[in-house]
Amino acid sequence: MKRSLTFSAVAVLIGALIQSVSAVEPSADDCLARPSTTVKAGTEATKWRAETLPDDHGIDARTYVNTAYPFVDPYPVSLGDAGEPNNLCIVGGRTVGQQSENLTWGQVHDEAQGGWHGGGLRTYSSNTVINGWRIRNTADGYQPREGENWTLVNNYYEYIRDDCVENDDLLSGAIYDTLFDGCYTGFSEQDEGDVAGETLIFDGVLMRLQAMPGPRTGDDTPGDPTVFAHGSFFKKMAAEDHEGWPRHRPVIRNSVFVAEKFNGTPDDWPVGTTMSNVTVVWLGEGAFPMSTLPGMTLTTDRSAWDNARADWLSRHGCTAFGSCSDVLYDPSAVPSPDPSPTASPTVSPSPSPLPSPSPSPTMSPSPSGTAEEALAEVAACVNRSTERLKKLRCIRRVLRSYDYIA
Numbered sequence: 001m002k003r004s005l006t007f008s009a010v011a012v013l014i015g016a017l018i019q020s021v022s023a024v025e026p027s028a029d030d031c032l033a034r035p036s037t038t039v040k041a042g043t044e045a046t047k048w049r050a051e052t053l054p055d056d057h058g059i060d061a062r063t064y065v066n067t068a069y070p071f072v073d074p075y076p077v078s079l080g081d082a083g084e085p086n087n088l089c090i091v092g093g094r095t096v097g098q099q100s101e102n103l104t105w106g107q108v109h110d111e112a113q114g115g116w117h118g119g120g121l122r123t124y125s126s127n128t129v130i131n132g133w134r135i136r137n138t139a140d141g142y143q144p145r146e147g148e149n150w151t152l153v154n155n156y157y158e159y160i161r162d163d164c165v166e167n168d169d170l171l172s173g174a175i176y177d178t179l180f181d182g183c184y185t186g187f188s189e190q191d192e193g194d195v196a197g198e199t200l201i202f203d204g205v206l207m208r209l210q211a212m213p214g215p216r217t218g219d220d221t222p223g224d225p226t227v228f229a230h231g232s233f234f235k236k237m238a239a240e241d242h243e244g245w246p247r248h249r250p251v252i253r254n255s256v257f258v259a260e261k262f263n264g265t266p267d268d269w270p271v272g273t274t275m276s277n278v279t280v281v282w283l284g285e286g287a288f289p290m291s292t293l294p295g296m297t298l299t300t301d302r303s304a305w306d307n308a309r310a311d312w313l314s315r316h317g318c319t320a321f322g323s324c325s326d327v328l329y330d331p332s333a334v335p336s337p338d339p340s341p342t343a344s345p346t347v348s349p350s351p352s353p354l355p356s357p358s359p360s361p362t363m364s365p366s367p368s369g370t371a372e373e374a375l376a377e378v379a380a381c382v383n384r385s386t387e388r389l390k391k392l393r394c395i396r397r398v399l400r401s402y403d404y405i406a
Contacts, residue, residue: 003401003402015249018175021392028131031059031314034087042063042064044073050078051082052080052083053125056086058089058090059091065096066093066096070108073118074119075122076118078122079123080147084146085125087127090123090131091131092132094135096127097136099137101137103115103214106214109161117140118139119141119163120140120157124146125147129150130151130153133152133156134157136158139160139161140166141155141166142242143165144165147171148245154316156181156318159181160180160182160183160319161184163183163186164186170189170191175203177203177204178204179203179206181321182209182210183210184210184231186233186234187237189236189237197365198248202253203255204254206255208257210230210260211229212230213226215229230260231266233257233266234273248270249270249273252273255277258281259281260284261284261285262284265289269293274295279299
């Protein structure tokens with residue numbers, strides 16, 4: 001028999017629930033204090049492949065630069081592909097492609113045209129946190145593979161010739177406080193798979209799609225290097241693209257997105273996308289060719305992007321790509337985000353830490369005391385596992401055990 005829970009108690013429970021699952025990801029100091037740590041330093045023109053890594057491992061790559069892309073290897077940094085470690089945390093690191101920036105999309109991406117595809121960083125692990133990696137001039141930026149749950153914090157990518165993030169294994173993920181300053185395509189999910197109950201969060205994300213030479217014209221078909229355009233913010237994430245296979249429903253908050261010139265008609269926002277405090281800057285000709293969603297402000301004023309980008313660079317100690325001081329993600333610093341086109345936006349996603357929820361002191365419990373019981377059960381869910389998906393499934397089971405009464 002289900003227990004009853006008043007609507008007022010439900011409201012309190014939801015507030016505590018939001019705080020409890022909006023987990024602050026590990027800071028740089030947390031990553032570097034893991035039971036085991038690998039230090040990677042210097043400039044390397046060969047592939048870095050660490051097939052086996054222990055669980056709860058930290059990697060300090062703050063002074064590491066890899067230049068193996070693409071001529072030595074199109075996957076220059078590949079971590080965990082033999083063992084799929086759990087709770088891998090990486091601090092720092094930089095991947096810089098060496099090919100000409102004037103190549104077309106096909107010449108970088110399509111092997112039939114002499115391209116390499118690949119990406120700047122690939123991980124095979126669960127509950128992965130990547131704090132402060134920088135990638136420039138590669139086909140894809142980050143490529144999470146296998147495992148489950150990945151998080152990007154304080155990443156900085158520039159001139160990415162295909163996807164900022166290629167999430168083609170459909171893993172749940174989150175991106176916080178990250179600058180994507182020039183990508184052909186934003187985010188990709190192309191393979192088949194079930195994402196029921198999983199989350200995809202963009203919070204404090206600055207993403208600029210950059211018009212690049214020779215946009216894609218079709219498989220094996222060379223693009224015109226005198227034509228400049230880019231792809232979609234979200235690629236192949238509409239259900240109709242893959243015979244009804246589900247895709248993640250992005251939750252986008254406190255972010256600024258920019259489009260310069262789409263290559264044809266862009267894919268629309270994925271079905272179920274929700275937005276809060278999001279500014280989209282349209283710099284192309286004519287009307288914006290995508291839907292305008294609740295929580296989204298559409299503008300043609302480029303200063304909304306310029307101000308947000310300048311603020312991000314300043315907060316992260318950067319003057320340009322590759323010229324950043326060692327200022328890594330600090331979850332205690334929480335400026336108020338405001339990506340308004342009429343003011344200088346400050347984009348910062350980090351919620352206040354609250355490892356386990358506690359009842360609000362102003363809460364009026366229901367006569368049966370079930371609000372406290374529900375909160376205690378939610379707290380148990382939050383503390384039982386480090387995996388976000390398991391937390392959410394447990395919380396859902398708790399909520400289903402209650403009936404709601406007026």
